[in-house]
Amino acid sequence: MSPAVPAGGPPWRRLDPRLIWADGLRAVLSMLPGVITLVFLDAGGTMTTGPLLALAGWGLWGALRDLVRWLTTRYRLTATHVECHTGLLVRSFRSVARERIRTVDLDARLIHRAARVCRVTIGAGQTNTAQEAALVLDALSRDAAERLRRELTGAPREEAAAEVRDPALAEFDRRWVVYNLFGIWALLSGAGLLFGATFALGALGLDLVGLFRSGADALDLGTAGTIGFGYVLLVVAGAVGMGTQFFTGQAFFRLTRERGEHGGSVLRTRRGLFRTREAVRDEARTRGVTLSEPLLWRWLGTTDTSLITTGAFWWSESTTLLPRGPRRVARRVAAEVLGDDAPLTAPTVRHPAAALRRRLMWALCAVAAITLATAPLGRPVWGVTLAVVTPPALGLAFAGYRSLGHAVTDGYLVLRAGALTRNTSVLRRSAVSGVCVRQSPLQRRLGLATVRVSTAAGEGSYAARDLAIADAVPLAVSALPVVAAFRTDDGGPRTA
Numbered sequence: 001m002s003p004a005v006p007a008g009g010p011p012w013r014r015l016d017p018r019l020i021w022a023d024g025l026r027a028v029l030s031m032l033p034g035v036i037t038l039v040f041l042d043a044g045g046t047m048t049t050g051p052l053l054a055l056a057g058w059g060l061w062g063a064l065r066d067l068v069r070w071l072t073t074r075y076r077l078t079a080t081h082v083e084c085h086t087g088l089l090v091r092s093f094r095s096v097a098r099e100r101i102r103t104v105d106l107d108a109r110l111i112h113r114a115a116r117v118c119r120v121t122i123g124a125g126q127t128n129t130a131q132e133a134a135l136v137l138d139a140l141s142r143d144a145a146e147r148l149r150r151e152l153t154g155a156p157r158e159e160a161a162a163e164v165r166d167p168a169l170a171e172f173d174r175r176w177v178v179y180n181l182f183g184i185w186a187l188l189s190g191a192g193l194l195f196g197a198t199f200a201l202g203a204l205g206l207d208l209v210g211l212f213r214s215g216a217d218a219l220d221l222g223t224a225g226t227i228g229f230g231y232v233l234l235v236v237a238g239a240v241g242m243g244t245q246f247f248t249g250q251a252f253f254r255l256t257r258e259r260g261e262h263g264g265s266v267l268r269t270r271r272g273l274f275r276t277r278e279a280v281r282d283e284a285r286t287r288g289v290t291l292s293e294p295l296l297w298r299w300l301g302t303t304d305t306s307l308i309t310t311g312a313f314w315w316s317e318s319t320t321l322l323p324r325g326p327r328r329v330a331r332r333v334a335a336e337v338l339g340d341d342a343p344l345t346a347p348t349v350r351h352p353a354a355a356l357r358r359r360l361m362w363a364l365c366a367v368a369a370i371t372l373a374t375a376p377l378g379r380p381v382w383g384v385t386l387a388v389v390t391p392p393a394l395g396l397a398f399a400g401y402r403s404l405g406h407a408v409t410d411g412y413l414v415l416r417a418g419a420l421t422r423n424t425s426v427l428r429r430s431a432v433s434g435v436c437v438r439q440s441p442l443q444r445r446l447g448l449a450t451v452r453v454s455t456a457a458g459e460g461s462y463a464a465r466d467l468a469i470a471d472a473v474p475l476a477v478s479a480l481p482v483v484a485a486f487r488t489d490d491g492g493p494r495t496a
Helices: 018-040 046-072 110-115 142-153 158-163 174-180 184-203 208-219 222-250 327-338 353-377 379-403 441-446 469-479
Strands: 074-077 081-086 092-097 103-108 117-123 135-141 168-171 254-259 265-271 276-282 286-294 302-309 320-326 405-408 412-417 421-428 432-438 448-455 461-468
Touching: 018 046, 018 110, 018 117, 018 135, 074 142, 081 135, 103 110, 103 142, 110 117, 117 142, 135 142, 142 276, 168 327, 174 222, 174 320, 184 208, 184 222, 208 222, 222 320, 265 320, 286 327, 302 327, 302 421, 320 327, 353 379, 353 441, 353 448, 353 461, 379 412, 405 469, 412 461, 432 469, 441 448, 448 469, 461 469
Parallel strands: none
Antiparallel strands: 074 081, 081 092, 103 117, 103 276, 117 135, 168 254, 254 265, 265 276, 286 302, 286 421, 302 320, 405 412, 412 421, 432 448, 448 461
């Protein structure tokens, strides 16, 4: 089953054979719950054996798939490319130019750590419909993975880093769990946990729904009290799930700035309890940072921090600089990464009241559309809908307006916007490759404009929305000093 690989050039390398041992352990662990349930707990029936057989089948399928991948995968490094040949029935040969490689990340699940191997993800800044990386090698030994990353990115040697421990820009703080317990994802996580617990314990003869109803009847809560009690259970389950996910995913988090082998510096992130992740980013590719603050938890100072960098997409883990935490830590780390705290402390220009009117108009249009959609159901329904939908719609309009702002410093553009999540993007002016001043018919009537700057990093473009037309052209010229003439309100040209 060995693939036919092209002859000549450097020798081809194989995945680590300890992957087979890890897959054998995975297969045993996947069958263990079924053995315990059927033999020791004496639980039978379709509702019990079906999910357990599915779990065992999933484990065996994963082990077989990894065995085939180990038998058929070869990779090698040439002077100019990284090549990988894999596949049994459908064979594929992938080649990535070394000069195009932007990230080499290491990832080790618990089963990988038991076998002392890890998965290597090589990113070249490309995108496709599957959103897959350029190459994924699963799995290599730790030494082979570190050697491969040094060869491709010039990351510092582990032994050198061990001799002189670099000071951390940020380290794991258990108090950050407070910022990760609540939100819409916590409710979804709680619903999933409660559903899974009900299904799993129901297979063993325990009825959680019946216990909940019995408890509500015993306490004589009534309909409203029962709904409230269920919501409290949902919030608690979500908080437990999100807190557990935070501790297991972010334990031992450490962000350091280290010297690269080929000059310059890199930002290295390590994190994870059961599944460890390690990412290295070349600071020469950093173009700025983004601070994201969710609306409902903004009073806590909850902030997500990410890098604006080339060679990595905004949705990839390589752009995450810090886990969700306090605003003061996010601002401090962002200032250290930028090497300047002026963009984060510079006062932003407030956008005119016309921007608020525009948002209020859109909010009322949305409320009217929803109310008209429920009108055929009768006055009680559309009346309740109107009363329920109007306050949050107007609230989001005000929140979106209060989030608007922009500033220009010597080296950076600061662009802030967002209703549900307020995003403050600090972008280097030297990284701006294009600028566009846009006006919709409503914006023209209100005297507003949106300035959008393009860059080969992060999301690709960032915008200052609904600012006064008198401020739009100066901002555009500041963003791209060599810009051609812009047209002013009277139709005449305005040059930089």
